[in-house]
Amino acid sequence: MRFFIFCLTSLPFIVFGQSDAKMIKDIKKHVYFLANDKLEGRRTGTLGEKKAWGYLSRQFKKNKISPLFEKFNGFVQPFTFNEGVEIDKNNFIKSPEKVLTIVKDFFPLPYTQCGAFVFPNKNDAYGYLNIGELVRDSSNNPHFDLDETIYQKMKSEKDFKDKKIVFVYNSNDSAIQFKFDNKNKRELVPFVAVYCDRNAINNIKHSAELSLSINILQKNRTGLNVAGWINNNASKNIIIGAHYDHLGYGEDHNSLYTGKVPIIHNGADDNASGTAALLTLSKIIKKRSNKNFNYIFVAFSGEELGLYGSKYFTEHCPVDIHSINYMINMDMIGRLNDSTHGLTIGGFGTSPSWGKIIDINDEYFKIKVDSSGIGPSDHTSFYKKDVPVLFFFTGVHSDYHKPTDDADKINYKGEAKIIQYILSVINKTKEMDKLVFTKTRENIQSGKSSFKVTMGIMPDYTFSGNGVMVDGVSDNRPAQKAGVQVGDIIYQLGDLMVSDVQSYMEALSKFKKGDAVNVKIKRGNDEIVLNVVF
Numbered sequence: 001m002r003f004f005i006f007c008l009t010s011l012p013f014i015v016f017g018q019s020d021a022k023m024i025k026d027i028k029k030h031v032y033f034l035a036n037d038k039l040e041g042r043r044t045g046t047l048g049e050k051k052a053w054g055y056l057s058r059q060f061k062k063n064k065i066s067p068l069f070e071k072f073n074g075f076v077q078p079f080t081f082n083e084g085v086e087i088d089k090n091n092f093i094k095s096p097e098k099v100l101t102i103v104k105d106f107f108p109l110p111y112t113q114c115g116a117f118v119f120p121n122k123n124d125a126y127g128y129l130n131i132g133e134l135v136r137d138s139s140n141n142p143h144f145d146l147d148e149t150i151y152q153k154m155k156s157e158k159d160f161k162d163k164k165i166v167f168v169y170n171s172n173d174s175a176i177q178f179k180f181d182n183k184n185k186r187e188l189v190p191f192v193a194v195y196c197d198r199n200a201i202n203n204i205k206h207s208a209e210l211s212l213s214i215n216i217l218q219k220n221r222t223g224l225n226v227a228g229w230i231n232n233n234a235s236k237n238i239i240i241g242a243h244y245d246h247l248g249y250g251e252d253h254n255s256l257y258t259g260k261v262p263i264i265h266n267g268a269d270d271n272a273s274g275t276a277a278l279l280t281l282s283k284i285i286k287k288r289s290n291k292n293f294n295y296i297f298v299a300f301s302g303e304e305l306g307l308y309g310s311k312y313f314t315e316h317c318p319v320d321i322h323s324i325n326y327m328i329n330m331d332m333i334g335r336l337n338d339s340t341h342g343l344t345i346g347g348f349g350t351s352p353s354w355g356k357i358i359d360i361n362d363e364y365f366k367i368k369v370d371s372s373g374i375g376p377s378d379h380t381s382f383y384k385k386d387v388p389v390l391f392f393f394t395g396v397h398s399d400y401h402k403p404t405d406d407a408d409k410i411n412y413k414g415e416a417k418i419i420q421y422i423l424s425v426i427n428k429t430k431e432m433d434k435l436v437f438t439k440t441r442e443n444i445q446s447g448k449s450s451f452k453v454t455m456g457i458m459p460d461y462t463f464s465g466n467g468v469m470v471d472g473v474s475d476n477r478p479a480q481k482a483g484v485q486v487g488d489i490i491y492q493l494g495d496l497m498v499s500d501v502q503s504y505m506e507a508l509s510k511f512k513k514g515d516a517v518n519v520k521i522k523r524g525n526d527e528i529v530l531n532v533v534f
Helices: 002-010 020-034 037-042 047-062 131-137 146-155 198-205 268-287 308-315 379-383 412-428 478-482 501-508
Strands: 076-087 092-094 106-108 115-120 126-130 165-169 192-196 209-214 216-230 236-243 293-300 324-330 342-346 366-370 389-393 457-459 468-473 489-493 516-523 526-533
Touching: 020 037, 020 047, 020 268, 020 412, 037 047, 047 216, 047 268, 047 293, 076 308, 126 131, 126 146, 131 146, 165 198, 192 198, 192 209, 216 268, 216 308, 236 268, 236 308, 268 293, 268 324, 268 412, 293 308, 308 379, 324 379, 324 412, 379 389, 389 412, 468 478, 478 526, 489 501
Parallel strands: 126 165, 165 192, 236 293, 236 324, 324 389, 342 366
Antiparallel strands: 076 216, 092 209, 106 192, 115 209, 216 293, 342 389, 457 468, 468 489, 489 516, 516 526
16 A cells, blocks of 8 residues: 555654554553543543643653743643633522522522612512513424523513513423523623512512622633643744543533433543544654754643634744644544545645645545635634644544543544554655645534534634624635624524524524525624625
8 A cells, every 4th residue: 555655664663763553552541541530521620621631741741842831830821711600609689578598599690780789669660571471472483592582571671671670480380491591691781680489579579678689700711721842943833733621521511412410521532532642743753853843732622612722822822823834633533434444634725735745545544635724623723823734533423522432432543543644744844845824715614513504604712792703704605795704793693692602503503505594793883784695
């Protein structure tokens, strides 16, 4: 076989001095550690993530990889992001007859006004919203969203104009479940808004006076990128990356597991496989690194939440972003099919050099190339900084984002072959000039996710306001044709409200190709309606 004869005689084994068996042993060791139950799914900001980055730092030291950063232990780069809101446990509602208990009797709605208040019980100061009636009246509406309907009702001046406090309650159907939305990013309503138990509301209605203390707390979480480098004092840098975070127990609602009992998501393929490859590559390249480049190895956190870690890294890059020759990203490379040998390589169009380096008619791998530099993984953050990228991926499987993605299902021999292939790509660039960057079609459907239709935008996953901020617009796609611009905030598709990326994706799923829909956006201080045809 042409390609692997070439590799065996000149690249991975002689140039880098690494045997098949030793490589497989290393990969397996790393995957089994990272995908162990003791790490509890490596959710960003948890003790499991801490155990993971501690392991990565130790392995970098063992491989004689130097720390990339100056602070902390030199291998970690902290980043903090807002993950929503939570209820202050000191909230209370008191009447002369009763003291309501937080959570049990009531809870503030996440878009309420906060503070300490005393309200006389006057009809013109109080408002009431019975959600049982809302559910009954909307029984024939397939797009009905209870939480969004409540919010829109509260924003309606004709319903609650000049009210001081609005009580949401349910007196009709005990089966209706209404919970505090800890992911809320909506704008505040101009009054106090609380949900009350059906029994508590009866006490409130007849009280002469109410005193309240209402407070909503912002929740922040800190993740840690882990990075080291081989500093050859070269003018150009090569970034090799993989995300090491996963889903924990599915607390962030990004799991495809449908069971009711929380279970650890070990993420062996997603992405202990890519992280293991990162460590393996650092060991091999250190032994026989080409002096024309510096090599930077980055394990990103926050990828599963929306590329948080890689975006932070590119915006706080410890080296000049313009000195980066290219970036290689490995995400889910552990399930190579032994029959088809199918390997997807994204970012093929981000430099004309990739066409010279990558032979799509390889004799071992059945290579599928995707030209786009945009995809649901960390290479996207580098592409958006005009860095050529490659994204290696062996495909989605039935264990994707489920607790069954375990270490015993990884094809370790197949992953070793992919690492050898990546080494050959790196080796072929060693005598080349800095790679030219080219902009590509921006297809957000690449890689691990797919949708019925797409507008052709790249969301800003780190945006913490209400709606979806547009971070990129693809050429000749529905959004561009309709006039959507970078910086716009999409907050409604048709009659479906959009509060974040998840609700945006859910809204997209309601449409099919050929549908036309009015899209409401905020552009600066202006509100605009654009007609988008999918």
